[in-house]
Amino acid sequence: MNHYLVFQLQGPMASWGQPAIGETRHSDALPGRGALLGLLGAALGIRREDDAALAAFNEHYQFILCAGGKPVWGRDYHTVQMPRAVRKQRYFTRREELRDPLLLETIISRRDYYSDGYWLVAVAATPDAPWTLEAIQAALIAPVFSLSLGRKSHPLGLPLCPQLLRGQANEVILAAQTFYQQKLTQLGGRLNTLTQFQPRCWWEGEHPGLVEDEVNIRRDRPLNRRRWQFGPRIVKQGTLQEQTPCTCQK
Template sequence: MEALIFQLYGPLASWGAPAVGETRPSSDHPGRAALLGLLAAALGIRRDDGPGQQALASSVRFAVKQFSAGRLMRDYHTVQVPGRDKKARYFTRKDELAVPKDKLNTVLSSREYRQDGLWQVAVLLSEHSDWNLDELQTALKTPVFTPHLGRKACPLAAPLAPKKVQANGLREAFASAPPRICDQHGRWLHLPDSVDFYWEDHAGDIAVQDTRQPSDDVISRERWQFGSRQEHHARIREES
């Protein structure tokens, strides 16, 4: 198995999950849509480039090793939006706010974030990928667009540090490229004894403990449509 391993660490992250009403929840780990978005940004594939987005989606599969999901934080928002008008069309946020003030309504919402989470991601190529791992590694080292942790307000606090590895399975692949995270004094951060693995396809050296059906498989970024997929999970205690 050949894989590209990189790390995700920051003070805040928000991994989108299905939302109903005014609450915008965050998953505890980055899902497929978030990782495709990050990789597309690094490669310079724009959100409105449908063929490019689909080519990337069919070229890669992901696995995640979660060291810490981070502490959950909820942020209270008030947002002004125009009232319902079947004849009006708004293409940008600027268009929405250009209507007369008496036509604006206030919407209350709550958004979730993850504080100080730490994850590693493995990128695996499909059989007919349009990219190779060297190209993806270069893109993550010198991204075209700035990558972030789910939202633009969630910047990275450490380099992605992509590394190409050869291994017999996902657990071995992650172990061969441990995260490189220091505190403000230059000391290595303590890593937990138990970690969570999430993966899409065959892992090789990890036994499935449960399987989920998250709705984060990108159908269209332009129409903001997502489908369900199969995701395997296992929690494993690792030796220090």
């Protein structure tokens, strides 16, 4: 039997960054590993400059994801001041870029996001993980830092409502889907339409009960937070198989 921490992510806007070049900032349809580790780290109070804690945290946790049916894609526009291209001139900080106002010009930055998206996340930990799943659950209920969905301007729309579950991974995901569907149905309105889940899920590592039929590589494994460097990781996906649901551990 495996032990998982499951929680929901929902908000009016969410943006899960992809490699960005130029003025366009695309969003993936699923939260990446860096975004999920950042959210859990913020809840626990791990600071961005604490490289040792971030590196240890990165090594000991795996994620399983499933998504709601139909998030709405959108794009907004920002104006950004940038220095004109000057030959042989290099800028090392944003302060240096803005130093000479006569060299500045305004460009339009395009940023993508998803509206009314819903994601279900299951976290598995190694036996020697620096924080237990119980400790992370407590942090998600009372986070140290404010949590957001990819950007600071995208706050949570619903509580994370973290739950501890035991069982095979497919049983855990199906039981969690039923649990959160019931919760949203009780709230009424259009919220109960958010959890019309896609029949597939995405994961990393090996989890009993999950059988992949497709394997992809995503470059979202954090390597260096200060330099914004990310490495590749293997992401599997497959269709959830119905089995006897597991029980929730309160």
